[in-house]
Amino acid sequence: MKIGLIGTGMLGNSVGIRLLKSGYHLTAFNRTVEKTRELKDNGAQIVCSPKEVAANSDVVITVIKDSKAVNQVSFEKNGIIDGIHNDLIVCDMSTINPLDSKNIAKKFLDNNISMLDTPVMGGPNLAITGNLVMMVAGNEKTFTKCKDLFNTIASKVFFLGENGSAHGVKLAMNLQITMLALALSEGITLSRAVNVNPKIFLEILNSTYFKTGMSENKALKMIQDKFDATFTLENLKKDINIISETSKSLSLDLPMIKKAEEVYEKAVNEGYGKLDYTGILAYLKKLNEKI
Numbered sequence: 001m002k003i004g005l006i007g008t009g010m011l012g013n014s015v016g017i018r019l020l021k022s023g024y025h026l027t028a029f030n031r032t033v034e035k036t037r038e039l040k041d042n043g044a045q046i047v048c049s050p051k052e053v054a055a056n057s058d059v060v061i062t063v064i065k066d067s068k069a070v071n072q073v074s075f076e077k078n079g080i081i082d083g084i085h086n087d088l089i090v091c092d093m094s095t096i097n098p099l100d101s102k103n104i105a106k107k108f109l110d111n112n113i114s115m116l117d118t119p120v121m122g123g124p125n126l127a128i129t130g131n132l133v134m135m136v137a138g139n140e141k142t143f144t145k146c147k148d149l150f151n152t153i154a155s156k157v158f159f160l161g162e163n164g165s166a167h168g169v170k171l172a173m174n175l176q177i178t179m180l181a182l183a184l185s186e187g188i189t190l191s192r193a194v195n196v197n198p199k200i201f202l203e204i205l206n207s208t209y210f211k212t213g214m215s216e217n218k219a220l221k222m223i224q225d226k227f228d229a230t231f232t233l234e235n236l237k238k239d240i241n242i243i244s245e246t247s248k249s250l251s252l253d254l255p256m257i258k259k260a261e262e263v264y265e266k267a268v269n270e271g272y273g274k275l276d277y278t279g280i281l282a283y284l285k286k287l288n289e290k291i
């Protein structure tokens with residue numbers, strides 16, 4: 001199976017490296033060509049358009065920012081559908097609005113291309129070792145054809161049903177990430193304000209039932225003000241906006257995500273967007289400087 005990759009940002013690059021190290025033939029494209037260097041050095045064929053990626057591949061994986069970008073690389077000039085051939089499959093690993101995903105899948109199907117939603121949990125470090133958690137939706141026969149590929153990228157793969165459903169569950173996952181990052185950041189800020197070393201706060205938290213992977217792993221970096229991005233704050237804010245839009249379109253009232261949206265929006269507006277999403281702690285620090 002020849003694989004194509006569109007989008008070699010933080011996540012896409014690591015997925016590409018994993019595929020090359022597992023013996024797959026990989027053709028890759030990124031809008032900013034400099035970000036394809038590591039893949040090229042590891043044996044990927046780098047091309048100049050999504051069309052060429054599709055023409056050279058059995059399965060094309062898109063790992064790009066949002067629905068607008070997925071639409072552009074798919075349907076605009078020199079897009080994926082211009083490279084159409086028999087049995088081409090598209091897998092979208094970007095985090096996008098489930099309704100947009102349904103529409104994109106429909107447009108592909110109108111062109112006889114089967115598209116799966118394949119959003120993932122876990123960042124570049126887990127992608128490199130093939131330990132992502134993948135949610136899949138779309139045609140089940142297409143899913144079966146791609147199973148070996150998915151098992152190379154992810155240690156757990158869940159098939160969820162029709163297009164849109166995997167992106168819906170992915171949003172429910174990013175809702176957890178949002179709340180955990182905020183709860184930890186507010187807890188650390190409160191501990192500092194009562195003159196308790198946040199290391200002690202974490203030691204206590206991690207001795208209880210309420211510990212999480214985030215409190216056990218990322219939080220130690222957070223209290224040292226280390227916010228090197230594996231998933232940017234601006235990309236989490238993008239996902240919070242999608243959660244908000246999706247809950248509105250489903251007539252759901254999710255009060256906490258509305259509040260989180262305000263906080264993350266302010267953090268991005270004040271210049272914290274390129275930090276890791278846990279950099280919301282740095283924004284809270286700034287907010288409480290006066291106290």
Ligand SMILES: NC(=O)c1ccc[n+]([C@@H]2O[C@H](COP(=O)([O-])OP(=O)(O)OC[C@H]3O[C@@H](n4cnc5c(N)ncnc54)[C@H](OP(=O)(O)O)[C@@H]3O)[C@@H](O)[C@H]2O)c1
Pocket residue numbers: 006007008009010011012030031032035063064065066068069072073093094095096120121122123124230231232235239
């Ligand atoms: N990082 C993670 O831990 C993680 C985990 C799960 C899901 N995701 C999701 O995966 C996607 C990529 O995330 P990332 O962390 O890799 O982000 P990133 O490092 O910011 O990369 C974004 C990618 O999207 C491309 N892009 C943006 N707008 C585009 C457009 N209009 N046309 C073509 N390409 C465009 C960028 O190309 P340029 O280089 O040219 O800007 C880049 O390749 C996002 O949807 C994110 O929410 C990320």
